[in-house]
Amino acid sequence: MTAQTGPLAELPLWDLLIHLSGGRCQCSGQCGNQHAAGQGRCEHENGGFISKHAGPIRLLVAPKDAHELIRPAHQQARLSACDLAAWCPPCHDNARTRAQREHRKALAELQADTTDALF
Numbered sequence: 417m418t419a420q421t422g423p424l425a426e427l428p429l430w431d432l433l434i435h436l437s438g439g440r441c442q443c444s445g446q447c448g449n450q451h452a453a454g455q456g457r458c459e460h461e462n463g464g465f466i467s468k469h470a471g472p473i474r475l476l477v478a479p480k481d482a483h484e485l486i487r488p489a490h491q492q493a494r495l496s497a498c499d500l501a502a503w504c505p506p507c508h509d510n511a512r513t514r515a516q517r518e519h520r521k522a523l524a525e526l527q528a529d530t531t532d533a534l535f
């Protein structure tokens with residue numbers, strides 16, 4: 417039996433993810449915006465416009481889990497397609513900022529706990 421590679425396997429990851437997402441940002445509130453207008457999902461589409469002044473949206477392929485967004489790029493690169501999602505730039509940036517803030521808060525709490533334990 418020979419391993420079959422379908423046409424999807426030939427596509428670069430970005431094309432695959434954009435195909436799977438239907439060309440639409442897959443953020444469902446991780447960025448802090450509940451996206452009520454899109455029934456809980458961001459309405460930004462690849463090639464669409466956020467505002468009259470900005471250029472067309474180029475969706476980004478990044479980890480689906482916002483907490484993975486703060487990992488270094490070489491670690492993100494190891495994730496497979498099922499752990500990735502299509503993000504529009506504003507959702508991606510806001511979700512990452514939120515994850516960073518939570519991460520720092522968790523670290524600070526951890527340090528506070530350690531300090532408490534010492535005294």
Ligand SMILES: [Zn+2]
Pocket residue numbers: 441442443458459460503504505506507508
């Ligand atoms: Zn979005």
Ligand SMILES: [Zn+2]
Pocket residue numbers: 443444445446447448449451458507
């Ligand atoms: Zn969003």
